[in-house]
Amino acid sequence: MLCDAADTLETAYDVIVAGAGTGGCVVAGRLAQAGLSVLLVEAGPPDTAEPAIADAGAWVGLLGGPCDWGYAYAPSPAVADRAIAIPRGRVLGGSSSINAMLWNRGHPSDYDGWAAAGATGWDFAAVLPYFKRAEDWEGGETPLRGAGGPLRIETSADPHPVAAALLAGATELGMPILADANGPDNAGAALANLNKRGARRWSVVDGYVRPLAGDPNLTVLTGATALGLLLAGTACTGLRLGLDGGIREVRARHEVVLALGAIGTPALLMRSGIGDPADLARLGIATRHALPGIGRNLQDHPLLMGINFSARAPLGPVRDNGGGAQLNWRSRAGLRAPDLHAFVVQGSHAGPEIAATADLSGPVFAVSPGLMGSTGIGSLRLESAEPDGAVTLRPNFLTEPADRAALAGAIDTILALAETAAFRDLGAVPLTPARRLRPAEAEAFLARACSTFFHTCGTCAMGTGPAAVVDPALNLHGVAGLRIADASVMPTIPTGNTQAAVVMIAERAAAFVRDAAG
DSSP, X not given: OEEOSGGGOOSEEEEEEEOOSHHHHHHHHHHHHTTOOEEEEOSSOOXXXXXXXXBTTOGGGGTXXXXXXXXXXXXXXXXXXXXXXXXXXXXXXXXXXXXXXXXXXXXXXXXXHHHHTTOTTOSHHHHHHHHHHHEEETTOOOSSOOOSSXXXXXXXXXXXXXXXXXXXXXXXXXXOBOSOTTSSOOOEEEEOOBSEETTEEOOHIIIIIXXXXXXXXXXXXXXXXXXXXXXXXXXXXXXXXXXXXXXXXXXXXXXXXXXXXXXXXXXXXHHTTEEOHHHHHHTTOOOSEEOTTTTOOBXXXXXXXXXXXXXXXXXXXXXXXXXXXXXXXXXXXTOSSOOEEEEEESSOOOOHHHHTTSOOOSSEEEEEEEETTOXXXXXXXXXXXXXXXXXXXXXXXXXXXXXXXXXXXXXHHHHHHTTSHHHHHTTOEEEESSSOOOHHHHHHHHHHHEEEOSOOBOTTOBXXXXXXXXXXXXXXXXXXXXXXXXGGGOSSOOSSOSHHHHHHHHHHHHHHHHHHHO
């Protein structure tokens, strides 16, 4: 049931899910299917309020618009003192409704690394069933892929010329072509896995919420802001909401699940008095429960915008998500997993600082690399106790010499593609940069071109040590009746787009809650 008015709310539900984004929709849908009464709370509007959401090729126009929270990473010298926009969906479906629909798990060893870091029971063998449970893979069920799940996953039926050129060019450079980007190893070039059905985005709303329209177990409340948690001693009993200009309190009979994302979840916890006591005292917030790890361990993948090429002639209209193919490779021998990733863009891809250095009009395309094995660790700092108060986000991009060296090498790899027959057939001429760069030039280019893959995570990390925020069952340490099911719980960032990992986390969170509720 979709509602947006206070008078339709009940006073209590079995489970309250705060945040109807990628994780929240999965948890709410699964628990409602299991027979629990669920309230799913979203600050933004329904996804039907913006028709472009459904168009798989229109997502770029959603960034920075009314369905985006409008966050930005703080300027730092390492990125030429620029603020870097970090789009996050403020709409039913969250970032699943405005993202590029990429479905990449990363490398299997990423999750073995989670288990080694203290997230016991989250190794790849343990999480694989939850990845598969979510999928309706176009190729059908395999030992690694799922079929018949809520999320349709497809590759391009008719790849764009730039996507085809990436595959052929990678072959010329001696890189393997993968039949499946989510196969046993992700090193090589592949057609991108996309959560879409034909030309239509297939978000978590489509997969987990819309099929339950009319189900009395699921109440979806849009236009409602989560203001704080209701706490009774060391137990969470409900949620305080801002709705219709007033404040409502709703109780949870079993649990509250936070799925506000790696920015919203730690902010709500701190505003509720849960966090580092020193941080809370700075804001005049009384400490209800001390958890100093909240807001620490922020991680993201740095992306270079962009390595652009002119083409001999127009390459045709946008297809799929405006990309369609990707490449993963290792910056140096001996790494457990590919640490570099690139994707094609069926048009120019550059921030204003780079766009000002060349004429990017006419037939232009891009191959944009980024670092999936980044080692920089940042933080989230709450600046106000008010619900709409500012947060300062510092990802610490390019602060580690190893990260800069890997990305500098990635520029050379992408420029080497321009020398392959596949790219010469397109008439590819490098524009930004126009040639191989000397070391000092590469450092300057990195600082001006660095952006983000929108993969903010880690700010409420899972584990058992003193810095951990949730345990391996996603319970908040020391607070009963409260779990987290979003990217904030990742102890380390996977070497891939984070959407698939968040869905997996949420699938498992729903199983934990269902089992606990009996």
